[in-house]
Amino acid sequence: DAGVTQSPTHLIKTRGQQVTLRCSPKSGHDTVSWYQQALGQGPQFIFQYYEEEERQRGNFPDRFSGHQFPNYSSELNVNALLLGDSALYLCASSLEGGLNSPLHFGNGTRLTVT
Amino acid sequence: GDSVTQMEGPVTLSEEAFLTINCTYTATGYPSLFWYVQYPGEGLQLLLKATKADDKGSNKGFEATYRKETTSFHLEKGSVQVSDSAVYFCALTPPRGATNKLIFGTGTLLAVQP
Numbered sequence: 001d002a003g004v005t006q007s008p009t010h011l012i013k014t015r016g017q018q019v020t021l022r023c024s025p026k027s028g029h030d031t032v033s034w035y036q037q038a039l040g041q042g043p044q045f046i047f048q049y050y051e052e053e054e055r056q057r058g059n060f061p062d063r064f065s066g067h068q069f070p071n072y073s074s075e076l077n078v079n080a081l082l083l084g085d086s087a088l089y090l091c092a093s094s095l096e097g098g099l100n101s102p103l104h105f106g107n108g109t110r111l112t113v114t
Numbered sequence: 115g116d117s118v119t120q121m122e123g124p125v126t127l128s129e130e131a132f133l134t135i136n137c138t139y140t141a142t143g144y145p146s147l148f149w150y151v152q153y154p155g156e157g158l159q160l161l162l163k164a165t166k167a168d169d170k171g172s173n174k175g176f177e178a179t180y181r182k183e184t185t186s187f188h189l190e191k192g193s194v195q196v197s198d199s200a201v202y203f204c205a206l207t208p209p210r211g212a213t214n215k216l217i218f219g220t221g222t223l224l225a226v227q228p
Contacts, residue, residue, distance in 0.1 A: 043218050
């Protein structure tokens with residue numbers, strides 16, 4: 001049973017560029033959340049997708065956008081990259097159902113913006 | 115707003131020593147509380163959780179008790195092993211949230227020496 005898989009594992013981009021990160025949820029899960037983890041910090045909630053719609057959003061600018069596909073996989077897009085966007089981006093999946101559905105995290109995508 | 119504060123690290127212990135990592139939270143009402151662990155190069159793994167006051171979460175020898183009166187959820191283990199070396203995150207899910215969004219502390223690095 002595959003867990004949450006993310007691609008790519010590492011990525012280097014230049015300021016101003018755009019990036020797309022991908023996530024496949026754990027088998028049977030239908031909800032995907034994205035988190036940003038800066039070096040030495042705890043993860044910060046970006047947004048959550050369920051039924052192909054953004055259900056909740058954290059305090060991130062519109063440069064951060066996402067998408068969920070009918071097979072429940074998801075993409076995170078970041079436009080006009082800034083140096084401060086350098087971080088580990090974590091995807092987490094769960095079943096729709098709130099507190100009774102624990103989050104399962106992938107190993108993350110390490111994004112470096114130069 | 116809702117937040118989590120945990121003790122700064124690193125915490126360095128010898129094998130078989132007693133571990134305490136302090137965590138306090140700010141939230142209106144009764145959030146659910148979690149401890150996650152992050153091993154080097156990996157994503158987050160749920161270690162334990164508690165969903166109501168006075169609940170004790172436990173797993174792999176780790177324990178934490180939900181204390182409403184002190185708004186705390188301290189992590190303890192009686193005898194640590196080298197394999198416990200990792201970063202530990204305390205987190206909460208807001209009590210009135212529409213999703214299972216997590217708010218994390220900044221993490222505490224634990225280094226266990228043989």
